[in-house]
Every structure is written in structure tokens, then in C-alpha cells.
Amino acid sequence: MSGPVELAAGPVISAAGLRRTYGTGASAFEAVRGIDLDIRAGEVFALLGTNGAGKTSTLDLLEGLAIPSAGELAVFGLDPHADRRRVRPLCGIMLQSGGLPAELTVRETLEMWRGTCSNPTTADAVLDRVNLRERADVRVGALSGGEQRRVDLACALIGQPRLLFLDEPTTGLDPESRRATWRLLDELKRDGVTMVLTTHYLDEAEALADRISIMHRGEIARLGTLREIVGGHPAEIAFDDPGVPLPALSGDWTSGAAGADRVALRTHRLQDDLHALLGWAADRGLALSGLQARHPSLESVFLTVASVDETPADDPIGAPA
């Protein structure tokens, strides 16, 4: 028997040059193409990306469900696949799609999971956390999709993990349940649980994550805190095309990008450019209808990253006209 894993300081997960290839020969497909990561204890780390960006393939590796085709990987200082008997008791994993027997009740399902864990809490404790106590005796197959998702989360929590992997934890949840799940994850974070989550909801990543990575085509395209990621990105001013020549400001004007008959300016000097624009409009007595000025958001960064293959040189930043 191997002893319990020491929860030492240092990264909970550390990966370098991580790769994963499916298939061999001509049909081989590389889903993960050299990923470097360090995830610290107590950190909430969000993995974003379009469908097929390699998020789930990466999670499979970190969880020890698949073996990397190249690269270094340590979870709690151990190989998550080879040493899974020592790593797993510390992990809770929630896969992207279900995996609960339809014929068991919620409580029976949780008791089954509980019996497989080294250090479980009670079924009632996790049912309370996901707000499903009153559904305990209902068959899993009779639950709504959102409720099933919460049972799935309860299964991941019953072993009292120190590291939680959540693959789209709130997909299919109604807005109220989503907020409840956020509150729960926030509680877990305060208990010091490290979390790696993927999501399609950018507001979820903004609300929960300490650091965010945006994956694209098997690589990490952006990595950092929300502020760091958004910081280097231009703000946008947009309004309905007034049909007259536009003033020269710090960024390039584009038309049609923000909608038909709209013109937009991407700028790193939002306040200055907006001030100049409004002065220019006032001088001409122009009303800029539909005027919007937006700070860069995670969404705008995400869309820029995701559109890289369509328009390779799409970054008209900073060059004054």
C-alpha cells in the first residue's frame, strides 16, 4: 500500500510540452499540441475554446484518463495515469456528458459513489450542497437535464476532493441553478479546493476563474488573469454609418464588421478617441445614432482568437490612419 500523498506547496498540476495524438499514420490527428501549464493550489483555472479546440482532450490528460503522446505532466507531483491509485483519492471529476445509471435513484447513485471513495462525506451533505435533497428518491432517468448535471457534480464532490475537474459544469442548467452552482464553487474555492473547469459561458469564466486560458487548435492562445488577457486587447467604438468621411483617430475604421451599415473603430486609447469623435460630430451637428463604446471584454478576445483561421492577419491595432 502506498501512503497518502503529501499536499506540498508548489503547483498542483504542472505540464510541459503536453501533446496528445489520436490514431496513427495518415489519419493521425493531434488534438493537443504542446501545452505548458502550472496550476497552483487553491487556484480556479478556466479552459476556454471553441468546440474542437482540445479542451476535453487536455482535461483527459490532466485527469489521468489518457496518456500523453509527448510531454511532462505531474499532478500532486505524481503521474496522474500511472499513479492513479494515489492521485485519484484527491480528485473529483465531472465529465462533459453524464454517465449515471438511469435506473438508480439519486441517493442510490451517490451511495454507490460513496462506497468507492477513500475519504467520502455523506450523501446528504452533497445533496444539500447541490440543492437536491428533496429529489433524493427520484430515479436519475426521471430528472431534468440540469438536475442530472447537479447529481453528477454531487458525485464529483462526495469524495471530498482537493482538486476538482469540471468539464462544462453548468451546461444545461437554468440561470438560477447556474448561479447556485457558482456560489457552490465559490465556497469550495474558499475551502482551498483547486479547480480546473471548461466552459462555453464566458461570464462564468470571468466570475469564477483566477486565471483563464483560451485554447485554439490544440494550443493555448492566451493565458493569464482576466485583466492580463483583456489588457492587451483594443476597445471598440461603433455607431451607424453617417455616410460622411470619418475623422482620423488612433485606430483603423472598419465597416460592416459590427453589423450592416455600422462602422467601428478599434482603439487602445478609448477615452481620447471618443472625446475627439464626439467633438468632431458636434462641430458638424451630426447625431451618431446607435453609438456604443466598449472596453475590451473576454468575449472580444475570445472571438479574435477563434477567428484566427478565417482571417489570418486580422489585427488592425494601433496604426493611426
Added chain:
Amino acid sequence: MTAATATPATVGYGRHPLRALAHAEFLQFRRNKTLLFMGSVFPIGTPLLLFFLARGDAAPKPLGVAITMEMFAVFALLFVQYYSVLSMVTTRRSEGVLKRLRTGESSDLQILTAPAVPGVALTLLGAVIVAGAVYGSGGPLPVNALLMIFALAAGLVIFTLLALATSAMTKNAEAAQITSMPVMVISMVGMANIRQILPDRLALIADWTPFAAISDLIRLGQAGLAPGAPDDAATLGFAATFGETGRPLATLAVWTVIAVILAKRWFRWDDRG
């Protein structure tokens, strides 16, 4: 609320993954009317009904008991063990349960053993009921009960492995009705009274099918009839029966190896590949 996770509420709790998983399988088995019917009425009811019909008012003969026991074995191993494991493992895979369980602390062996437990338990229970009814009503006791018990145990292992291999090409529980046919047919052919009416060349092949070995051991153990011996051949004593176990044991060994190889090569945890 926050304190709940900080202090483990685990006093007095031991970790028993196989027990927890097998318990869950039992609950699901019990709720599956088809499996429940196939697991009880077939293997227990059919052999007993025929046993009591065939014996009439006469005293039961060793051969009659051997046929009853063989019939129990074929139903128990095929309809209870093979079919239930096939159906349950296939359902668990298509529900994503196998993949989900692999994210936890259970070992692969525990995850795959659990669906076999209800069938094993039901087979053992059925064996006790059938044996109790047959021997309790004056059926002659077996020459060598060890061989019969061994045959049943080996059969449970082999047919569990064959079920895992078969589930690889079974999309869902309904498809199991079709995909189970090859193993079902190959096994039925191994029943003693079917081999007796096969043309010689086919019978020679049928002797090496998995259920043929089990059938041989049951006839040998119950009635002292050597493998291949006609129904009215001279019967062997306890010690002599061991000398006739060569072919059936070799057959079981070969099929165990085949079943392990097939299960290892073909088995999939996940429908996606």
C-alpha cells in the same frame, strides 16, 4: 456549510468499491423485468419441471439427474450469466457509466466484476434450489460433486469474459438479442444430447466447445459417465472420474485463454472509441 468539507465526515467508514458497485448492479438487475424473468424462471423452473415430468412415479436415475443439472447449467450460464453481463455492461457503456466510473477510485477489474456479481449470485442460488429439489426428492447423489461445482465455477468465468468480448460489438441492450446468438448457438451445440445426434465429424468439433466441457464434467460428476460415453455405458467410481477429466479441462483452459484475449482486444469503455 463550508466546514462540512473541511472536516471529513468519514468516521467508521471503510472503502469497499466492489461491494458498492455490486450493490448498485443488484438494484438495477432487480428493476430489469426481462433479466429477472430470464434469471429465475428459465434456469430454475424449466429443468425442475422436466425432471418431475420425466421421472413420473419411478425412482429418478443418475442419468436423469445429470440431464437436469446440465439443463440448469446451460440456462444459468447462458441466460443468467452471459446474457445479463452482456446486457448490463452494454447498457452501462451506452449510458457512459463505465467511463464515468473510471474517473473514480475503483479499479478497472472492480468496475468489470460488479456487473457479473448478480448473475453469479443468482446462479448459485438457483444451483442450491435445483439441487435441493432434485436430491431432496430422492434423486441419486453425484459420484463426484467436486467436478460439477468446478464446471459451474469455470463456466461462470468463461461466459462472463465472453460477454465482455461480445459487448464490444453490441450497440445497446436490444442489439444484444442478435449479437448473443453466436455464443448461444456454439454453447447449445455442446449439450450432450445434441452432440449425440450430430454427424461424427461435427460432433468431434462440438466436443471442444465451451459448454461441451461443462456438460462432460456434469455427466462425469453426477452419473460417472466418461466424456463421449453412451448413456448406457458402465459408470465410473469417484477416483476413476478424475482420470477422465483431460479433454474437458483442456477445453476449459483453451476457452479461458480465448475469452481473455478476445475481451482484452475488443472491450471498449466508451462508445466514442
